[in-house]
Amino acid sequence: MFEALVTLCLAASDATCSARLLPGYEAPTEAACRDALRDAPPDPKAVPERLIAEAPVCRPTGEVLEMVEVAPGVFAHEGRIAEPDAENRGDVGNLGFVIGETGVAVIDTGSAPWMGDALWRAIRARTDLPVRHVVLTHMHPDHVFGAGVFERLGARVWGHADLPRALADRQSDYLQSLRASIGEAAFVDVTMPTLTDAVTDRAEIDLGERVLDLRAWPVAHTGNDLTVIDRRTDTLFAGDLVFARHVPALDGSLRGWRAVLADLQGMDVARVVPGHGGPSLHWPEGADPLARYLDVLEQDTRAALGAGARLSDAVKTVAQGEAAQWELFDDYNPRNVTVAYTEMEWE
Known part of the structure; x- marks a missing residue:
């Protein structure tokens, strides 16, 4: 071809x-x-x-993203458990697509335009149906900056109603960081995704004999988390509301995330595609390590605050018992402690 x-x-x-x-x-x-x-x-x-x-x-035909069919007609790509760099070119987050009878929906698009191109090729290797929808699960750059190729084709872009503001506020910093870590050439034509369909609560996407349920959540991992469920296979795309192997990254509310995760674990779904790791987890037990980490993070932070520990000391001790259970722990745990400490400091 x-x-x-x-x-x-x-x-x-x-x-x-x-x-x-x-x-x-x-x-x-x-x-x-x-x-x-x-x-x-x-x-x-x-x-x-x-x-x-x-x-x-x-x-x-150029580079094609490797995809796993986690359920009939449901495909997921597992990004590396790593920070973006010149070697991985930003391929550090999960993304996927679902094929219906009349069209295709993409869920997350990767860190850079090349990933959108490679995802398009992966879709074309499996179907000639048009890509009608792109769903962005949250604002983080490893999930959104490959959307351009699909927007140019006229795909509708779905996301949490608070996503545009969050991206507008952070776009410059995100791109500056990615250009420094991956290289300027990867972003010559990058654009910020433009939502055509903002989700404030729930919405549906009909792919022809296949319906996807979209749900916007309160502040949790971020302030703009969105999930997708394929009704036909009971597959949940959780975005970064669920992590596996990669230590969780808190950029919203610890208490909010714990509450949302409890709701997710109560859902009757067969499997989950997390934002990192996997690429598919059995449910609800697939979230048990994440739930444990968030519990330890909260309990240790409360103990540090109760003992009068300063933040500079808390980041060295809180949740250290979890260090051996996760990759990239030293990169993210201090940030998580900072967010948790700040959230609970004035309770």
Whole structure:
């Protein structure tokens, strides 16, 4: 198979370039791909002014994300348990898609545009149905910055009603950090996702004989967590409300997260795709390590506050009994302690 690519360069620095997929021109031969470009050339006005675009070319199909079919028609990609860097190029979070009778829904899109391209190829390897929906489970950059390829195809973008404000407030910092860790070229054409459908409570997506239930949650892991349940297979996409192996990252409310997790564990679902690890967990026991960690984090923080410990001392002691149970513990636990300590300090 062949596909169309366009090389985009920053106008301010023509040495910073990256090849991007032009979806919709896939063909069995290079000649057929070129014919498709000739018959329906891409709109040059779609290229932002900050970029310079070279003429599109046809090449053999590029990188495809590895996917696991965790249930019939439900696919998940497991990101690495690592911080984003030049070697993993930001492939550090889970994402997936669900195939219905009339269309496809994507759940989370990765850290960078290349991941959206690779996810598109993974979908095309399994179905020709259109990608009609993208669901973003929360604001963190490893879940949202690959959405551009699907937006350009006209997919509806769903998220928590508080997601746009959260992204607007943090977008600059997120991109600065990712550019430093992964490289500028990975983000030459990155855009902030634009919600077309904001979820304040619950919503449904009909993929044709297959319905997805969306639910917005109170402040927990973040202030804009959203989950997806595929009714046909009882599969829950939990986003970062559920972690496995990767130590949990608290960016919202510890008490809120514990309450939401209890609600999730009470749901009658067969399996969960977490935001990290897995890629699929049995339910509800799959959340037991997370529930234990959050309990220890709260109890140890309360004990530290009760003993009059300063935050600088608490970060060295709170939840240390959990260190051997998680990866990236030293990267995230001090941040978690800081959030928990600040939340409970004025109770």
